Amino acid sequence: MKILYGMQQPDEGTITVDGSQVTFHNPADAIARGIGMVHQHFMLADNLTVLENVVLGAEKLYGIGAKARAKIQEISDAYGLNVRPDVLVEQLGVADRQRVEILKVLYRGARTLILDEPTAVLVPQEVDALFDNLRELKAEGLTVIFISHKLGEVLSVADEITVIRRGTTVGTADPKTTTTKQLAELMVGSELPTPETEESTVTDVPLLQVEGLHLTQTDLDGVERVILDDIDFTIHKGEVLGIAGVEGNGQSELVEAIMGIRTPDAGVITLDGAEISQLPTRRRRESGVGYIPEDRHRHGLLLEAPLWENRILGHVTERPNSRGGLLDLKAARADTERIVEAYDVRTPGIEVTAASLSGGNQQKLIVGREMSHEPKLLIAAHPTRGVDVGAQAAIWDHIREARREGLAVLLISADLDELIGLSDTLRVMYRGRLVADADPATITPEELGSAMTGAASGHLEHPEQTEDDDR
Amino acid sequence: MNKLTQRIDKERLLLGIAAPLLALVAALVVTALVILATGKNPGAAFSEMGSYGVASDSQVYILNKATTYYLAGVAVAIGFRMNLFNIGVDGQYRLAAFIAAVLGGALTAPGWIAIPLIILCAMATGALWAAIAGFLKVTRGVSEVISTIMLNAIATSIIAYLLQPGKLAELDAAGTTVLTHPLPKSSYFFSIDTGPAGVLWGFLFVAVIVGIAYWFVLGRTRFGFDLRTVGQSETAAAASGVGVKKMVATSMLISGAVAGLIGMPTLLNDSHTFSNDFPTGIGFTGIAIALLGRNHPIGIALGALLWGFLERTTNHLEFEGYDKEILGVIQGVIVLCVVIAYEVVRRYGLKRQQQRVGAELAAQAAATTKKQEVA
Known part of the structure; x- marks a missing residue:
């Protein structure tokens, strides 16, 4: 993918576009050949308008004035993108931003679009809208490369499927005749794991209680925004509480408030009977909170440090990493070896830097580290984001294992199947509030998805009930 | 497996020394060119520096x-x-x-x-x-x-x-x-x-x-x-x-x-x-x-x-x-070369390590499949 877009050079092999062989030295070459990429993480400037974002870096094409606006309108109408050129990007939702990204690429004259995990941040309804857009593009004769690990989506939108595993093509499939299961087996090379939990292990001993959590933030313009509003919930021992929600609705802030990285304006957090609201992050970790952060590169790892130093990270005050004020390098190294072994971290050794591991193995190391200090509460924010299917299954197993051992688990995820499969209780977060709850045994992803957009609230069940009971 | 970690370690050590060495050599070359440009013989200057620098009063x-x-x-x-x-x-x-x-x-x-x-x-x-x-x-x-x-x-x-x-x-x-x-x-x-x-x-x-x-x-x-x-x-x-x-x-x-x-x-x-x-x-x-x-x-x-x-x-x-300004030139060139050399070596090292890890894992995977085939 990076090679197709000119960000990396291949060692060997050829790329052929429209019958002629090409080499790309940088993304500009790729763009010149009509290849455009929509990244998983949007590359937009929040404080500029849609128009400005689109022309940025492509001022030579149609200028920055009326001509550019006309062109944007034309593309938007032609493919049904519904883009408003004069709105500030920061006012747009995720789905709108994605359409701006697609428009940006089309504006530069792309005939081949690469979409990298475009649905990861969308709710099901938005996914359908995106697919309609893609079909429009297809109808206009454009080529779309759709990269996703969500098999159902691939099957519904693609005309031809290529499966890549560990860097090689393992097969192609025809979506009309292939089932999800066959495709999945092609992907993992074996039986597919599912995120199903076994019988309930929920006890009635509350472990984490959050009451009246409230957080406001003043943005650059001096406007006060409510990030978290009256958050109340309880997680019992042996319970997995799943929080669903479109990203940016306060989930990250909720986790950071519980971890003590952010200071809420009001609210009480109680861990195993002891109030921890005023404790600093380190004391909270010491008192038994395991934390799998949503962005492992920014919050979970020191990328240029060796694995054993990463094993110390976050637990520097605890054994075996240190004794008194001194580090115990020997014990820390030995324990890193143990984690690598026990959690199947694929690495040639513990002296390599964290950056040289794949995402899945980095995540397994983090899970192993957090589980090694007898946590009472495990906070897992998007624990399987961007990891391969094998690591995903392993991480699910570890979360289930944690639940069996009587941990309380707070699970935040954008993967609705994961949420429904692992959770004992589901809550939906929308604009900083927990607006709905649901029983994972009966709820469908579609129903959950509509609650995530704020369309439904209260207790979600097939026969709609509106009482908001706290189970 | 142990052997490999040792090898990576050794390589890291080598890379660590490579950067300052590279910088020093580059600085020597630039300095030689500067001395040449002033119409003097750089070889003589360097040997003069060497012999004077190791004298005991110089050492103190x-x-x-x-x-x-x-x-x-x-x-x-x-x-x-x-x-x-x-x-x-x-x-x-x-x-x-x-x-x-x-x-x-x-x-x-x-x-x-x-x-x-x-x-x-x-x-x-x-x-x-x-x-x-x-x-x-x-x-x-x-x-x-x-x-x-x-x-x-x-x-x-x-x-x-x-x-x-x-x-x-x-x-x-x-x-x-x-x-x-x-x-x-x-x-x-x-x-x-x-x-x-x-x-x-x-x-x-x-x-x-x-x-x-x-x-x-x-x-x-x-x-x-x-x-x-x-x-x-x-x-x-x-x-x-x-x-x-x-x-x-x-x-x-x-x-x-x-x-x-x-x-x-x-x-x-x-x-x-x-x-x-x-x-x-x-x-x-x-x-x-x-x-x-x-x-x-x-x-x-x-x-x-x-x-x-x-x-x-x-x-x-x-x-x-x-000319006494030679000192400033040498020092400046060394610092400049050092900053560049470290960055070059660091990037090379990181890339090389990633390749090694990849290669090692591929080898491991190949070995296990082979074993399975045999069994």
């Missing part, structure tokens, strides 16, 4: 110089490890040396009380001066680069104001230089007389102790680990429970305290007073040396020795008819 001179430079390098490196650019080391050590000299001149206590007091006073002054920048950064988000540059200028002015006859200084007997009241003999730091080669400053041992402490605190203590964590990733540090702001303030204090020591070898072993010709600009030399030594305690020592060597030998070249 270089060690004495390196003592000062080493302390400067460590002071800067503490900031670097933390991702702080303490440009203010220069102002911190000059102000510290001045205040310590004033205190030392006024003290009449016996040496075993006076010397520690002078040193502590210097460290406290340096730390306080650095604390201003640390405080501004933590509370108001002022970049330490900007504030320490300003503080350097302010330190210069304060010293200029106070270093006047009638304020905190006096005229010397000849009536030509303004200086602080000289330290009493009892407050001189011990030194080793090596005969005709000169006098070796005893402060060398303090520098060695500082180096060992630097290595130990950073590499072996929880505090050092926290400090390095913040330096590598502030976000990861915050998530792991390190109070980032507190850490920034603390490391600025420590950097300033070590900076306070920089002037001490000169004050206690050599000049015994602070005058207008007290060495200046050593804080900036410290930046170059910390870069050259990769913030590593031994690397900084080598860098400090190299700097001393260059100064000694280029001084000598001047008498041999070469």
Whole structure:
């Protein structure tokens, strides 16, 4: 993918576009050949308008004035993108931003679009809208490369499927005749794991209680925004509480408030009977909170440090990493070896830097580290984001294992199947509030998805009930 | 598997040495070209430098110089490890040396009380001066680069104001230089007389102790680990429970305290007073040396020795008819080459390691499938 877009050079092999062989030295070459990429993480400037974002870096094409606006309108109408050129990007939702990204690429004259995990941040309804857009593009004769690990989506939108595993093509499939299961087996090379939990292990001993959590933030313009509003919930021992929600609705802030990285304006957090609201992050970790952060590169790892130093990270005050004020390098190294072994971290050794591991193995190391200090509460924010299917299954197993051992688990995820499969209780977060709850045994992803957009609230069940009971 | 980790380690070591070596070679080439351009023979100049630099009196001179430079390098490196650019080391050590000299001149206590007091006073002054920048950064988000540059200028002015006859200084007997009241003999730091080669400053041992402490605190203590964590990733540090702001303030204090020591070898072993010709600009030399030594305690020592060597030998070249500006050229080129070489080698190393890890895993996977096939 990076090679197709000119960000990396291949060692060997050829790329052929429209019958002629090409080499790309940088993304500009790729763009010149009509290849455009929509990244998983949007590359937009929040404080500029849609128009400005689109022309940025492509001022030579149609200028920055009326001509550019006309062109944007034309593309938007032609493919049904519904883009408003004069709105500030920061006012747009995720789905709108994605359409701006697609428009940006089309504006530069792309005939081949690469979409990298475009649905990861969308709710099901938005996914359908995106697919309609893609079909429009297809109808206009454009080529779309759709990269996703969500098999159902691939099957519904693609005309031809290529499966890549560990860097090689393992097969192609025809979506009309292939089932999800066959495709999945092609992907993992074996039986597919599912995120199903076994019988309930929920006890009635509350472990984490959050009451009246409230957080406001003043943005650059001096406007006060409510990030978290009256958050109340309880997680019992042996319970997995799943929080669903479109990203940016306060989930990250909720986790950071519980971890003590952010200071809420009001609210009480109680861990195993002891109030921890005023404790600093380190004391909270010491008192038994395991934390799998949503962005492992920014919050979970020191990328240029060796694995054993990463094993110390976050637990520097605890054994075996240190004794008194001194580090115990020997014990820390030995324990890193143990984690690598026990959690199947694929690495040639513990002296390599964290950056040289794949995402899945980095995540397994983090899970192993957090589980090694007898946590009472495990906070897992998007624990399987961007990891391969094998690591995903392993991480699910570890979360289930944690639940069996009587941990309380707070699970935040954008993967609705994961949420429904692992959770004992589901809550939906929308604009900083927990607006709905649901029983994972009966709820469908579609129903959950509509609650995530704020369309439904209260207790979600097939026969709609509106009482908001706290189970 | 063990073999492989060893190999990677060895390779890392090799890469670590490669960068400064590369930089030195590049600097030699550039310097040779510059000497050629002035119409002189670079070969003769280099051999002259070599033979003069190893003479015993040169060795003592270089060690004495390196003592000062080493302390400067460590002071800067503490900031670097933390991702702080303490440009203010220069102002911190000059102000510290001045205040310590004033205190030392006024003290009449016996040496075993006076010397520690002078040193502590210097460290406290340096730390306080650095604390201003640390405080501004933590509370108001002022970049330490900007504030320490300003503080350097302010330190210069304060010293200029106070270093006047009638304020905190006096005229010397000849009536030509303004200086602080000289330290009493009892407050001189011990030194080793090596005969005709000169006098070796005893402060060398303090520098060695500082180096060992630097290595130990950073590499072996929880505090050092926290400090390095913040330096590598502030976000990861915050998530792991390190109070980032507190850490920034603390490391600025420590950097300033070590900076306070920089002037001490000169004050206690050599000049015994602070005058207008007290060495200046050593804080900036410290930046170059910390870069050259990769913030590593031994690397900084080598860098400090190299700097001393260059100064000694280029001084000598001047008498041999070469231009004395050669020194600046060599030093500048070395620092420039070092920065570039480190980045090049670092990127190469990271890429190479990723490839190795990939290759190793592929080999492992292949081995297991083969085994399965056999079975």
